[in-house]
Amino acid sequence: MRLRTLLADDALGLRLLHGAGRLEARVRGVMTTDLRDPSRYLHGGELVLTGLAWWRGPQDSDPFVRILSRAGVTALAAGEAELGSVPDDLAAACARHGLPLFAVAQEVAFAEITERVVRRISGHRAGDLAAVVDRHRRLMAAGPGGGGPQGVLDLLGAELDLPAWLLSATGRVIAGSGRVPLPGAVAAELAAHRMTAALAGRPGPYRVPSGAGDGSGYALFPVPGDARGRAAALTGRQLAVRADGGEWPDERRDLLAGVAELIAAEHDRHEASRTVRRRLAREIVRLLRDGAVPAEVAARLRVAGPVLGHSLADPRWQVVVARVEGVDGGGDAGADAGGGVAAALLEELLTGPGGTEPALVAGAPPDGGAVALVPLPTLPGEGAALRAESVLAPVRAVLSAGLRDGGRLTLGVSAPVGTAGGLRGALEEARHAQRVAAAGNGAVRGAGHDELASHVLLLPFVPEEVRLAFTARLLDPLRAYDRRHRARLIPTLEAFLAADGSWTRCAAHLHLHVNTLRYRIGRIEALTGRDLNRLEDKLDFLLALRLSR
Numbered sequence: 001m002r003l004r005t006l007l008a009d010d011a012l013g014l015r016l017l018h019g020a021g022r023l024e025a026r027v028r029g030v031m032t033t034d035l036r037d038p039s040r041y042l043h044g045g046e047l048v049l050t051g052l053a054w055w056r057g058p059q060d061s062d063p064f065v066r067i068l069s070r071a072g073v074t075a076l077a078a079g080e081a082e083l084g085s086v087p088d089d090l091a092a093a094c095a096r097h098g099l100p101l102f103a104v105a106q107e108v109a110f111a112e113i114t115e116r117v118v119r120r121i122s123g124h125r126a127g128d129l130a131a132v133v134d135r136h137r138r139l140m141a142a143g144p145g146g147g148g149p150q151g152v153l154d155l156l157g158a159e160l161d162l163p164a165w166l167l168s169a170t171g172r173v174i175a176g177s178g179r180v181p182l183p184g185a186v187a188a189e190l191a192a193h194r195m196t197a198a199l200a201g202r203p204g205p206y207r208v209p210s211g212a213g214d215g216s217g218y219a220l221f222p223v224p225g226d227a228r229g230r231a232a233a234l235t236g237r238q239l240a241v242r243a244d245g246g247e248w249p250d251e252r253r254d255l256l257a258g259v260a261e262l263i264a265a266e267h268d269r270h271e272a273s274r275t276v277r278r279r280l281a282r283e284i285v286r287l288l289r290d291g292a293v294p295a296e297v298a299a300r301l302r303v304a305g306p307v308l309g310h311s312l313a314d315p316r317w318q319v320v321v322a323r324v325e326g327v328d329g330g331g332d333a334g335a336d337a338g339g340g341v342a343a344a345l346l347e348e349l350l351t352g353p354g355g356t357e358p359a360l361v362a363g364a365p366p367d368g369g370a371v372a373l374v375p376l377p378t379l380p381g382e383g384a385a386l387r388a389e390s391v392l393a394p395v396r397a398v399l400s401a402g403l404r405d406g407g408r409l410t411l412g413v414s415a416p417v418g419t420a421g422g423l424r425g426a427l428e429e430a431r432h433a434q435r436v437a438a439a440g441n442g443a444v445r446g447a448g449h450d451e452l453a454s455h456v457l458l459l460p461f462v463p464e465e466v467r468l469a470f471t472a473r474l475l476d477p478l479r480a481y482d483r484r485h486r487a488r489l490i491p492t493l494e495a496f497l498a499a500d501g502s503w504t505r506c507a508a509h510l511h512l513h514v515n516t517l518r519y520r521i522g523r524i525e526a527l528t529g530r531d532l533n534r535l536e537d538k539l540d541f542l543l544a545l546r547l548s549r
Contacts, residue, residue: 002026003075012113017091019100025074030117032110037067044072049110051079058089065093075100149263150175163242168348169235170395188398190240194220195402198233217244221260230327233402235344280304281360285371294421301420304360315375318386319414321430322346323369326407339363342370349391376416388413388446396444403443410437411446474544477527492520497542
């Protein structure tokens with residue numbers, strides 16, 4: 001803003017003491033100080049507000065004004081509350097150094113001046129930047145040479161001092177203003193906040209107050225998309241800006257909404273680029289489902305290599321199956337919606353460092369889920385293999401926020417296979433692992449090939465009523481006892497079975513004396529009528545605990 005605009009604001013009642021010829025000078029910031037030497041805090045272009053507590057006599061004025069002038073300050077506004085009026089020697093020093101000087105009446109608070117200046121500056125900067133954003137929008141519309149969302153986020157950081165990040169649905173940082181990193185825990189919390197707000201039907205932008213993880217407030221602008229309801233909550237992107245935003249002028253709020261729309265257009269282009277890989281994934285899954293010969297499947301996989309950016313001639317593969325329940329819609333529409341959301345989540349969960357997308361993902365197969373074919377490096381051993389828990393653990397809390405009130409995500413992961421001929425079995429293994437995951441409790445659950453052993457294979461096929469009755473008969477007496485006596489019979493039982501019935505190992509793990517452990521096990525046996533020395537009873541307890549998770 002210009003000094004002329006500041007002087008014309010009747011609500012502030014500023015009086016110009018010197019500098020009538022410099023009223024066109026621009027103010028780029030505001031600072032309040034009573035330091036004799038505030039130079040370390042000055043960057044140029046400021047309106048400096050001072051209460052004159054530094055002034056002890058005429059000899060103090062010239063050194064103070066000289067420091068401001070050398071720092072490139074635009075103007076000085078001196079309060080009259082401390083001395084009753086602005087000293088003549090201060091006005092003379094400002095005249096010598098060519099620094100405009102205003103007098104601030106006693107009844108005018110510096111906070112009010114600061115607020116008005118900041119609002120004016122924000123509005124002008126937002127208006128100027130809006131033109132830049134519009135130009136950036138046209139560049140992006142012309143093709144990928146426009147630079148993508150990163151360029152406009154850099155503008156927000158440089159021109160408006162607004163650190164901003166584009167976040168995926170789960171809180172993965174896709175792009176950011178660069179200079180200021182966003183901690184992973186804060187990104188996850190912001191994503192969970194957006195999911196909860198979107199699921200409640202609240203329109204954006206959303207304000208996340210101080211305490212989001214690093215003591216700063218945030219404003220969240222949802223990136224527009226086609227999905228609605230729970231599907232939008234689970235898959236939508238967001239623009240996160242580190243600023244409270246509660247008292248932003250309309251110009252700035254509109255600017256940020258425009259940036260979110262710009263990013264949405266770029267996202268649409270990115271989605272279109274995924275068409276080839278999604279079509280390949282559907283073809284390969286169809287071949288596996290129809291029992292095609294391995295040579296035909298291998299030919300399709302060779303075509304997929306360049307699309308995935310893999311130079312490996314014959315990588316190992318894993319199959320991941322996901323199913324999402326409780327999305328909007330019902331009947332066939334509900335299955336299609338669930339398959340689309342499951343596919344979008346699989347693409348997100350399997351995105352690698354730097355945004356690489358190594359997997360082929362097919363959405364909405366006949367069961368309403370999604371299938372991913374994931375190539376693995378041909379390294380010795382199984383260290384590079386995917387595990388269901390390693391995929392889900394980083395995003396469980398975030399996704400649970402979007403799946404509350406009846407939604408579920410269940411994931412099944414196959415063992416790695418080294419040939420195209422093994423993919424059909426891997427697909428069936430991943431599907432069964434997904435059914436095992438669905439047999440347990442919790443909004444976000446996964447299972448892998450390592451859990452498809454012995455009795456666990458049968459769990460998904462036991463009727464739910466039978467499972468509930470079985471676990472209640474064995475565990476409810478223990479739960480009731482724990483509640484009444486604040487005991488820990490259930491954790492003790494779990495630890496005892498995990499130690500394979502070893503008294504010494506279990507007691508050491510629980511930090512108990514063996515006699516205390518024997519007493520607890522005795523209570524468990526008395527309450528349930530079972531004998532933990534018998535293999536059959538141990539197995540029943542193990543099954544009950546597994547089914548109750």
